[in-house]
Amino acid sequence: MIDKRAAEIYDVSVADWEGEIDFYRALIKETNAKSVLEIACGTGRIATRLAQDGLRVVGVDHSPAMLDVARAKNSNARWIEGDMRSFEAGERFDLAIIPGHSFQFMLTPDDQLATLACAKRHLNAGGRLVIHLDHQDVKWLGEIHGEFEHAKDVIHPETGHTIQAWRAWRYNRATQTASATTRRKELDATGQVLDEWETGPVYLHCVFRFEMEHLLARAGFEIEALYGDFLRGELQEESSEMIGVARNT
DSSP states (O other): OOOHHHHHTHHHHSOOOTTHHHHHHHHHHHHTOOEEEEETOTTTTTHHHHHHTTOEEEEEESOHHHHHHHHTTOOSOEEEEOOTTTOOOSSOEEEEEEOTTGGGGOOSHHHHHHHHHHHHHTEEEEEEEEEEEEOOOHHHHHTOOOOOEEOOOEEOTTTOOEEEEEEEEEEETTTTEEEEEEEEEEEOTTOOEEEEEEEEEEEEEOOOHHHHHHHHHHTTEEEEEEESSTTOOBOOTTOSEEEEEEEEO
């Protein structure tokens, strides 16, 4: 569960991927979608902007702290606290998205299929589901040693303090699960350390291409496209992202 401190700096910690918002807007136009469900919406990084376009938007997340940040943005989106495997929004949508690698928080086939079934239940017939995944770098996974390395520093949007970060990754080949533990320090304008804390480990399932295709097929989706970036480039060896577009059959 993401706590209040992590939620406060989330928007400055996670930038848009190149072409990400335009990708969703183009897909909405092409499919004539009028309603969007963002699953694992976090602070509403995407949902708030789509709501500003005049769409009916609902965002679902399990973190109250993240939803507090989303609500403070005063968009027309509706926010629901819930588990992506079992939430109930009370309506159906033309488009559902699971952005920012969030599907990878589902660590087992049962959890993955429950999430897909829940998304399907909330889609209109012919509605689309977009899942954004990390395209796994097997070489990097094989070189993980669990040592802390300096990560991205950010400026707290309210206090102006610098938040320094170090992150250690581990990988379990037997379960295809990576885990990240993060240490942070908060510094004032003079460089004095005001606070330091550790969070995690956070676990992420490393999903590979054909695994994802099998999961979507088992869940009753028809895959329409698989991209290596949000510019609709072909998924290739060097692609860092994997974006699947599937149709609810």
